[in-house]
Amino acid sequence: MHLTDQARTVARLAELVSIETPSGHTDGLLRGYALLREWGGPIFGRPPEIVTVQGTPHLRWRPEREPGVLLLGHADTVWPLGTGAGWPFEVDGGRASGPGVFDMKAGLVAAFDALELARDIAHVGLLVTGDEEIGSPTSRALIEEAATGATAVLVLEPSLGGALKTARKGGAFYTLDIAGRAAHAGLEPGRGINAMLELAHQTLALDRLGDAAKGTTVTPTVASAGTTTNTVPAAASLRVDVRAWERAELERVHRRIGELSAVVPGASISVSGEINRLPLERESSRALLTLARRIAGREGLGELTEAGVGGASDGNFTAALGIPTLDGLGPDGDGAHARHEWAELSSLAVRSALVARLLDALADPLALQ
Template sequence: MSVSSGPTPPERFTPRLGQLVGIETPSGWDRGLNDAYDLLETWAGGALGRPERIVSDGVPHLYWRGADPAVPKSRRVLLLGHADTVWPLGTLAENPFKASGTRATGPGVFDMKAGLVLAFEALSLAGDVSHVSMLVSGDEERGSITSRALVEEAAAACGAVLVLEPSEGGALKTARKGVAQYRLGVSGRAAHAGLEPHKGVNALIELAHQVLTISELADRERGTTVTPTVGSAGTTTNTVPEQAFVEVDVRAWEHGELDRVERELRALRARAPGAELAFLGSVNRGPLERGMSVDLLRSARAVAERLGLTPVTETSVGGGSDGNITASLGVPTLDGLGPDGGGAHARHEWVDLASVRDRVSLVAGLLADRAA
């Protein structure tokens, strides 16, 4: 099936991108997210039917169930993205949207507001979209805590998921590391640091031993990282610390490695007499393994060749996305279909506007293929 003609970026893409970036949407902030959803609804028109605003624990998400129930599940496609960004309120005043030549900058422009704009451009070119659903979540940057169940529900109803997260150097993302997050708490006993420190149990010293042990759980050959990140201990400079904690970030290409690290973390024991350990946390997102992407990658390469687009390449990345969640359900998932650029989560993040036209055609072509 061919892709229909219609308005193509960057003519309409850039002003739309400026509109969306101009709405601040920190994760979970309902006012900004709802303003962004209002804008997305106007772009969608009635192509996907009427969307739902689903609020979970105060966080709104936008869901077009879209797909005609008569369409077989194997042909249904979920377009998946998020409207939230890592940027706090007020960032826009210091770093407003700018477009110069082929580069656009601004908070959230790369991760991943450009991908959302691109999705609606692709929908306008794809022709029949009766097989398409779309979900835009509002807390992906925080680990999809309130949206996970909705992501799973939407993906389970479809035969494929196309994730509009940004490209990596022009390449599609066919593998992502799984992510687990933990918090190790240490309880000791407070005492005066000058008068009788020997009567205390120093939670900070215990934590130091544990942090060194935790860091050794990484496996460089397998690409498994175990990184202590945020820590704290104590109350005053003259008190033996009674409490301490450390946050631990774990990433791995394989489910088995995430399981191994969790087992070893939970098997840790306190070294100091009187100290106690407590663990919180779990796997947040399983890995997006390449086997869940290869068929869609093959389709993308065929579409690109047929339409005379830039040849499609692939890459593996350490960061997680909602594509990890959908792939873990066993639903074929292709990630990184947004525009090229760089600087995710950095003040200099940017989008390559020259990459947009090919990527819109690619996504539209994939949608058209699934309709056939």
């Protein structure tokens, strides 16, 4: 098993985590991309493209030879600017912690280590986006364009306890805007139309749209209503997160949300939103998982397990195009989106070696047949 130098890997991870990159934050993302350019320029032999869409930059190296393999990841994190001041990068007992270390800056470091270990990368493209954590609104078309014609997509999102992610739920996101009528809550509350009360009815109705047996969740997540304590709320809004293993379930919930009607007399509801990502179904990962397991056995990289997860990724987009997609190739760790986020440093070298050998095997366009 050929491994990269861990000291350099840790130094790279520390430097990348120290650059704060909230979703869509141009300055931070460009600073992060400048670092990735330093790492990748000598490997690819050319600088990357910076593709800016609606103000959000994304980094891309195209393959020199088609059909190619796409390495896919994101540089943005859920952490707001300033988080690093109170929570800097740290290594303790073989674990690295810090904002975005697990999701997914360790995966980016592993990707560049893998590119160095691979024998030939003329067939490899790399795309790093800047808005995955908010649903990829500006990068989706770029992801789909970069993946079109590829023989495989390898996603360096973090693993789940070491398991590759061979299935992901699809997701949809909605906003309900509710209109009522204001009135003085003490003098004449009956003249008002309480938008907050309507919000409560809709919250309960949405909760009933889930189907636990099928793994379909409909979760009201953010709500707002009202202006002052003594005023009947004239407006309210509610945001909703929907997840499902099956496309049919996403479509069912989408249809039912569109059919919601007001309960409070005089109130009205406006619904916006759509299905964001279709599910990543296990069949999309089957051939790549078989190949990865064969490589892991040959190279002494340990047993590869698999898991289905509720969170979506950009791999959902590529799988929906019918392109073989293997997700969760990033390092082991835990705590994505939480203050206890950490990455297991020893797993970076193992994942880099696995991805490198996958790239070698996939240089043959018929490797998955």
